[in-house]
Amino acid sequence: MVIKKTCIVIIAISIAAATSILAQEEITGLKIIENVYNRPTGKDVQADLTMSLINSRGDQRVREIKQFSKDFDKMEKKIMFFISPADVRNTSFMSWSYDEEGKDDDQWIYLPALKKVKRISSDSKSDYFMGSDFTYDDLGDRHPTEDLHKLLREEDVNGEACYVVESIPEDEDYMYSKTVTWIIKDKWIGLKKEFFDEDDELLKVLAVKKYEKINEYWIILHTEMHNIQRDHTTKMEQKNVEIDGGIADNKFTERMMRRGLK
Amino acid sequence: MKCKNRAITWLFLSMTLITANLSAQSLEMTGYARNYTGVLLNGDNEYSIVQNTFDLKFEHSKGKVAFKANPYLYHYIDRDLEIGLREAYLDIYFDSIDIRMGKQQIIWGKGDGVFITDIVSPKDLREFLLPDFDEIRTGITALKADYYLGDNTFEVVWIPVFTPTQMPGENSMWRLTPDFPIQPTFNYSQKEIKGNLENSEIFIRYSALTSLVDFEIMGGYMWDDDPIMHVTKAVDPNTHQLSSLIVTPRHHRLSLAGGSFSATLGGFVVRGEGAYYGGKYFSSNDPSLADGVVEKDYLHYLLGVDYALWDIRLSAQFIQQTILDHDDQIANDEFESTMTFLAGKDFLRETLHVELFSYIGLNNEDALIRPKITYDLADGFEILLGANVFVGHEGNFGQYNDNDMIYSKVKYSF
Numbered sequence: 001m002v003i004k005k006t007c008i009v010i011i012a013i014s015i016a017a018a019t020s021i022l023a024q025e026e027i028t029g030l031k032i033i034e035n036v037y038n039r040p041t042g043k044d045v046q047a048d049l050t051m052s053l054i055n056s057r058g059d060q061r062v063r064e065i066k067q068f069s070k071d072f073d074k075m076e077k078k079i080m081f082f083i084s085p086a087d088v089r090n091t092s093f094m095s096w097s098y099d100e101e102g103k104d105d106d107q108w109i110y111l112p113a114l115k116k117v118k119r120i121s122s123d124s125k126s127d128y129f130m131g132s133d134f135t136y137d138d139l140g141d142r143h144p145t146e147d148l149h150k151l152l153r154e155e156d157v158n159g160e161a162c163y164v165v166e167s168i169p170e171d172e173d174y175m176y177s178k179t180v181t182w183i184i185k186d187k188w189i190g191l192k193k194e195f196f197d198e199d200d201e202l203l204k205v206l207a208v209k210k211y212e213k214i215n216e217y218w219i220i221l222h223t224e225m226h227n228i229q230r231d232h233t234t235k236m237e238q239k240n241v242e243i244d245g246g247i248a249d250n251k252f253t254e255r256m257m258r259r260g261l262k
Numbered sequence: 263m264k265c266k267n268r269a270i271t272w273l274f275l276s277m278t279l280i281t282a283n284l285s286a287q288s289l290e291m292t293g294y295a296r297n298y299t300g301v302l303l304n305g306d307n308e309y310s311i312v313q314n315t316f317d318l319k320f321e322h323s324k325g326k327v328a329f330k331a332n333p334y335l336y337h338y339i340d341r342d343l344e345i346g347l348r349e350a351y352l353d354i355y356f357d358s359i360d361i362r363m364g365k366q367q368i369i370w371g372k373g374d375g376v377f378i379t380d381i382v383s384p385k386d387l388r389e390f391l392l393p394d395f396d397e398i399r400t401g402i403t404a405l406k407a408d409y410y411l412g413d414n415t416f417e418v419v420w421i422p423v424f425t426p427t428q429m430p431g432e433n434s435m436w437r438l439t440p441d442f443p444i445q446p447t448f449n450y451s452q453k454e455i456k457g458n459l460e461n462s463e464i465f466i467r468y469s470a471l472t473s474l475v476d477f478e479i480m481g482g483y484m485w486d487d488d489p490i491m492h493v494t495k496a497v498d499p500n501t502h503q504l505s506s507l508i509v510t511p512r513h514h515r516l517s518l519a520g521g522s523f524s525a526t527l528g529g530f531v532v533r534g535e536g537a538y539y540g541g542k543y544f545s546s547n548d549p550s551l552a553d554g555v556v557e558k559d560y561l562h563y564l565l566g567v568d569y570a571l572w573d574i575r576l577s578a579q580f581i582q583q584t585i586l587d588h589d590d591q592i593a594n595d596e597f598e599s600t601m602t603f604l605a606g607k608d609f610l611r612e613t614l615h616v617e618l619f620s621y622i623g624l625n626n627e628d629a630l631i632r633p634k635i636t637y638d639l640a641d642g643f644e645i646l647l648g649a650n651v652f653v654g655h656e657g658n659f660g661q662y663n664d665n666d667m668i669y670s671k672v673k674y675s676f
Contacts, residue, residue: 053611061641085641086675089292096473106473106526113396115369119476119524121531121570131611232611254471255360255410262323262353 029149029165032183037144039188042217042243044070049080049238051132056231061085063130066261070247074099077252081261092257101143110257117254126175133204133225133234135175138195146170152180157191160184176203187211187218202228215243293318293676300650300669302435310435310667311389312339317348328353332401349401360408365401368419370467370480372522372533375602375621376581378562379480379520379537382419382465384487386428390436390662391621391630392650400425414470421463424455426513427487435665440491446507453511455485475525480537485513490543493554510553514543529569533579536563548591556592560585566602577604599624600658613638621659628654628661646671 049065064083069076075098082091090112097105104122111118125137147167154163162182169176177200182192193206210222219241226233250256294317300310314337321330329352336344351364371380375391383399391398402425409416430436440446455461465482489511498505520537539560546556566579579602588596601624606617615636622629634648649668654660 086292087294087638087642087644087673089675098473104526108471108476113394115367115396115399117471117476118372119526119531121526121529121568127573128611131608131613250410250412253410253413254415254469255408259355259360262321262328262355 027151027163029151029167030144032151032163032165032188033144033147033149033167033181035188036181036183036190037141040217041219042215044068044245044247045241045243046245046247047238047241049236051130052235052237053132054233054235061131063088063132068247068251070249070252072249079252079256083261090260092260094252094257096252097140108254108257110254115258117257132236133227133232134236138206138225147179154185155182157182160191161186162191189218189220197229204228214241217243219243288322290321291318292321294673296671296673298669298671300667302664303666303668304664309339310665310669313337323353326355328355347401348396358410360410362406362408363404365403366406367396367399367401368404368406368465369399370478370522371535372476372478372524373535373564373566373579373581374577374604375619376535376564376579376600378535378564378581379478379518379522381482381484381487381518381537382421384425384427388428388430388434388436390430400428413472414468417465417467417469419465419467421465421484422459423457424461424463424485424513425487426455426485426489436662438661440509442493442507442509444504444507446493446509449508449510451510453489453513455513461485475523477521477523479521481517481519483515483517486516486542487513489513490555491545493545494552495554514541514557516541531568533566533568534564536561544585545593546589546591547593548589556589558585558587558592573607575604575606578602595625597625623654623657623659626654626657626660628652628657628659630659630662642675644671644673644675646673 046066046068049067051063051065053061053063062084065080066083067078067080069078075096077094077096079092079094082088082093092110093107094109095105095107107120107122108117109120110116125140125142126135128135129139147169150166150168152164152166154161156162162184165181165183166178167181168178175198177196177198179196180194181190183190189208189211190206191208194202195204195206197203204225204227206223206225208220208223211218211220213219219238221239221241222235222237224233224235294315296315296317298311298313298315300312302308302310316335316337317332318334319330319332322328329350331350332348333350334346334348338344347365349364349366351362351366354361366383368382369380370382371378373380375395377385382404383402386393386398386400402421403423404419404421406417406419430438463482463484465480465484467478467480469478470476490513492510492512494508494510495504496506496508497503517540518537520535522533522535524531524533526532539562541557542560543555543557546554548554548556561584562582564579564581566577568575568577570576581600581602583594583598585592585594585596601622602620603622604617604619606615608615616634617636618631618633620629620631629652631651631653632648634646636644636646638644647668647670649666651666652659652662652664655663
């Protein structure tokens with residue numbers, strides 16, 4: 001009887017181990033990137049964003065933004081209020097991004113000097129955001145189907161077990177020839193990312209400096225993007241992050257663009 | 263006038279002092295200091311303008327109420343010190359309604375640099391169309407109410423006291439001398455519009471911002487911001503020659519309805535704006551008219567497109583004014599067409615901005631070409647070098663052919 005029980009336990013453990021091995025074997029580059037893309041971050045988020053642009057001489061320019069975003073049915077709405085520098089204060093920017101593949105974002109900008117909300121065409125995903133080292137694509141969610149993903153290896157970074165995934169864009173004219181991302185296994189956070197230019201030379205390195213669990217969600221709080229070729233760095237820090245705080249739907253309207261943070 | 267200036271100076275200083283005391287109560291003070299120097303290119307290299315500006319914005323909000331005051335000061339080397347209030351208003355926010363009362367700039371429409379439905383705030387044309395857009399609009403004392411329903415806005419503006427366009431002064435290089443056969447006598451007795459309820463102006467607007475298109479529909483019952491010159495002629499019965507001319511500037515009532523839209527088509531943003539003006543007066547040479555003016559309705563509209571190509575922002579607009587039931591005696595053309603072009607590009611991580619903007623008058627083959635280059639030396643500190651080049655000899659722009667200039671603006675924002 002004891003032997004029978006022991007056999008059952010051994011078989012069960014073996015099945016579990018085999019399942020685990022199979023599960024590990026089944027993980028693919030695409031699946032890892034999809035897990036990162038689909039990592040839940042809450043229904044609505046608000047945060048104070050500080051962006052520091054640092055050139056090779058160490059000169060620093062700081063941009064401060066208050067941003068709000070919320071998931072709606074089939075779209076995500078985002079609104080940003082620029083706080084500094086002084087000459088862009090009270091400028092606001094709103095975008096509506098659609099889940100529908102191929103549908104361009106709608107974007108508006110409010111310029112306080114013009115006192116006008118202007119519809120603008122969607123920025124090219126390859127444009128740099130406010131003179132920083134981040135393109136709009138680097139900041140946003142690049143859809144996993146836009147690249148071919150390959151799991152290269154697994155290794156530890158800063159004590160975290162990571163998958164290392166190479167992503168090659170389907171579009172040959174895209175600004176990066178490939179990216180390599182180190183993704184924390186149990187958190188689905190891209191801890192480090194290398195960007196290679198069209199000549200396959202290393203262009204930029206993104207490093208996540210701080211992340212935290214807020215309301216059960218893993219949130220990236222501090223990142224640094226270093227442009228190796230130009231020796232220019234952008235630090236991006238999020239503070240006062242509030243998740244699922246219940247941002248009103250009317251936050252994402254022309255009315256609020258004009259009113260600002262009042 | 264001196265009294266008024268003294269009062270505003272006092273207000274200016276008081277607000278500055280109050281700011282220090284209220285800083286703990288989150289009174290927000292922003293603004294800029296700027297030097298603007300222009301040099302004419304007409305041979306003598308005279309200064310077209312040397313202006314030092316100090317512009318302050320005080321804002322405070324507390325729950326459902328807020329206020330803003332925007333005093334400014336212009337110091338010139340050759341003119342009196344000018345101190346004024348660009349805006350000073352109170353806001354009250356309800357769930358679906360916002361109320362704004364006080365002196366305010368109200369900007370409508372989707373056109374750029376054109377005034378079609380954007381006629382609520384009158385213009386300051388003392389320096390033609392050259393000042394920045396927030397300086398070209400005159401704040402008006404008004405009561406504005408906005409009702410919001412989702413992404414729809416219903417707006418009503420009541421302006422109790424009429425404010426006309428500010429025209430260039432006597433000795434200004436921007437002042438146009440009307441062409442009369444003999445020296446006229448000006449009668450300004452009817453130029454003033456009395457401040458009473460009957461003479462107030464009202465505007466309404468419905469606007470919506472949607473994923474497909476943004477649009478506005480508006481209407482207004484207003485005074486024409488620009489006076490028309492009623493000309494009474496007297497003829498000497500003996501010589502049958504013109505013996506006297508009496509010119510009486512008068513503002514007339516206008517009613518208008520219009521709208522505008524803006525939509526994205528692929529990588530393009532397409533914009534349109536149009537308005538029907540009823541009751542506009544035009545100068546006429548028709549000898550049967552007693553005072554040289556005739557009332558005609560007219561249309562004013564534009565179609566524009568914005569596009570980005572190789573990181574260059576491009577924009578073009580076609581604008582036309584059409585006088586309905588036009589006759590050949592009217593001084594203005596039946597159709598007056600203008601185009602605008604804009605090209606702009608940022609360099610050096612958005613610290614160097616290069617821009618070329620131009621108005622082109624198609625009727626008279628004239629133009630105003632405005633290249634400028636701006637460098638952000640530090641955050642909030644910018645240096646601008648630009649030129650205003652007038653092409654042609656007649657028309658809205660060609661008539662200022664002698665006023666070509668280069669200029670610099672050095673601005674520190676805080």
